[in-house]
Amino acid sequence: MFVKSVMVKREKCFTIKMDDSVQIGFDLLEKHSIDALPVVEGTEYKGIFTWFYAYRAFFHSGKSKEEFISSTKVSDVIVNEDVHLNINDVYEKALVELNDFPIIAVVEGNQFLGIVTRFDIVNQLQSAFGMNKPGYRITFTSVESEGRIGRLGEIIEKYKESVISLVTFDETNKMVRRIVLKIKKKDNVNRFVKELEKSGFRVLDIAEDQ
Numbered sequence: 001m002f003v004k005s006v007m008v009k010r011e012k013c014f015t016i017k018m019d020d021s022v023q024i025g026f027d028l029l030e031k032h033s034i035d036a037l038p039v040v041e042g043t044e045y046k047g048i049f050t051w052f053y054a055y056r057a058f059f060h061s062g063k064s065k066e067e068f069i070s071s072t073k074v075s076d077v078i079v080n081e082d083v084h085l086n087i088n089d090v091y092e093k094a095l096v097e098l099n100d101f102p103i104i105a106v107v108e109g110n111q112f113l114g115i116v117t118r119f120d121i122v123n124q125l126q127s128a129f130g131m132n133k134p135g136y137r138i139t140f141t142s143v144e145s146e147g148r149i150g151r152l153g154e155i156i157e158k159y160k161e162s163v164i165s166l167v168t169f170d171e172t173n174k175m176v177r178r179i180v181l182k183i184k185k186k187d188n189v190n191r192f193v194k195e196l197e198k199s200g201f202r203v204l205d206i207a208e209d210q
Helices: 022-032 051-061 065-071 092-098 118-128 148-158 189-198
Strands: 036-041 044-050 103-108 111-117 135-143 163-171 176-183 202-209
Touching: 022 036, 022 051, 022 065, 036 103, 036 111, 044 051, 044 103, 051 065, 092 103, 092 118, 111 118, 118 163, 135 148, 135 189, 148 176, 148 189, 189 202
Parallel strands: 044 111
Antiparallel strands: 036 044, 103 111, 135 176, 135 202, 163 176
8 A cells, every 4th residue: 555545635734834833833733633733835845843842842942931932933843854755655654754753744856745644554554454343363373485375375265264354474583474364253263273273374363353
């Protein structure tokens, strides 16, 4: 999946300008119950305005709250000027780039196209793991060898399982791959698991999600 599939387009984003006061920023954050705003001049991306970094600047300013708010502009406290995603980046890159930030901008050249939020990323991860659908979650390992995923597919086909999600984790230091498979509920899960074990997959856990 690409960033363009999960981003909030600029037309739907709340933004702020460089010359706006921090008071305007605070008012917008509070009004819309959000933690950060992209800073945009025209259509050009400039950075991110957040509660955290604005308040950090205040604590280090030595000014009273009233003086700080009246004399400080958004341009004085923006961050992440050079941190953004490209529209054709894979959405997983957002996991690395977001770090402790609630949003990250999507930029083409210098043009602001939208944002990806931490909330969106969490939702995508929940979808990837099928967390919102009932079924059996089976965690198992397989040695890293050619044809193992193909063999798994053959077993799934043999038992006519309906796959909700399939996620693999590379553990190359052990020459094994950890696999989390979620399938719809049927009455043959025990036979299915035995077939996995018979075929060399080491089953670690079976959980039923309601």
